Amino acid sequence: MSRDASITLTWADGDFKFRLGWGELEELQEKTDAGPQVVLQRLYAGTWRVEDISNTIRLALIGGGMSPEEAVKKVRFYVEQRPPAESVPIALAVLSAGLIGAPDEKLGELEAPSRKRGKSSSRTAKSDLAPSTGLVQR
Template identity: 65%
Template sequence: MSRDASISLDWADGSYDFSLKWGELALLQEATDTGPYVIFQRLHSGAWRIQDLSNIIRLGLIGGGMTPTDALAKTRAYVENRPPLESLPFAVAILSAGLLGAPDEPLGEQEAPSLTDQ
């Protein structure tokens, strides 16, 4: 994950970039008729809908640079034609990156200073 809402995952038949930036989140909201954070809560509570999974992954692929046609084909083949629970961890990771991002580097000091280095 990175600060720009993108994440690279080994998914389906390869390694893909996913990104849910503002525009993709707005499309997700429109497609599911609910806000992204409500979907985020549904994913974590187990109250998700299958459309949540397919829309997150499809729009994440588009945001990651895939054409809409290719993203739809991948989603149909590897989400809609597979058991939903296979897609759940990917949808969680993609939406989490879109909503929360992640720091590129950890905050704070990684090691305590050494008295012998002075």
Template identity: 45%
Template sequence: MSRSAEVTLSFAGEDRQFRLPIGRLRALQEKVDCGPMELLSRFAGGTWRVDDLRETIHQGLIGGGMDAREAAGLLKTDFDDLPLQQFVPLCQGIVMACVVGAPDEDLGEPKGEEAPMSPSPDPSSASATSTEPEPQSA
């Protein structure tokens, strides 16, 4: 089953589509000089750099379907010159969707009915019962 790893997150006052397909992920890696797991570690450890955040958002928007010029303009108005810490959770969500899938994605696990629980072992089983049955009262 194919998974898109696309995630919808709020940025610049609207819910937007973010996705890091392989080409966008490679561009991000080149810009920030590390892979996705190291990038997540930087976000979690507070050792991120400005371009870790900016490029994650930029590449994620383009991968999510936004025109590159529109994405660059949005970053100029809604990222540049703003306090940066607020963008860390957004960037973590974008990269996590790429690495493990979006939280609401169907992971392709089969869905079916659970087998009914049997109160006792199968009578034809060769296994001994662990407790003796209670005597029936008269």
């Protein structure tokens, strides 16, 4: 994740950049007839609607730089033709990144100061995992 709320994840047939900026969040709100935080809560609680999943992923691919046409193709093939629950972790990760963002630091930068002081650190930065999904970001 980065300060611009983008996240790169291995999904479908490769590594993709996902980003939900203000415009994509507005469209998500229109398409799902719910605020982005409501959609996020539905995804976490398991009370999601299928359009919550497909629209979140499609709009995040577009926000990440993919053409709308290619994003629709990817979602139709890798989301809409698969069991819906299979795509929930991706939707959760990208929507969480869009709403919450992430710190500027990378894992290596977080550990460097403690090594300089002579301490060993086995901390794992939470920003290296997609929220509650176990998906490792690239």
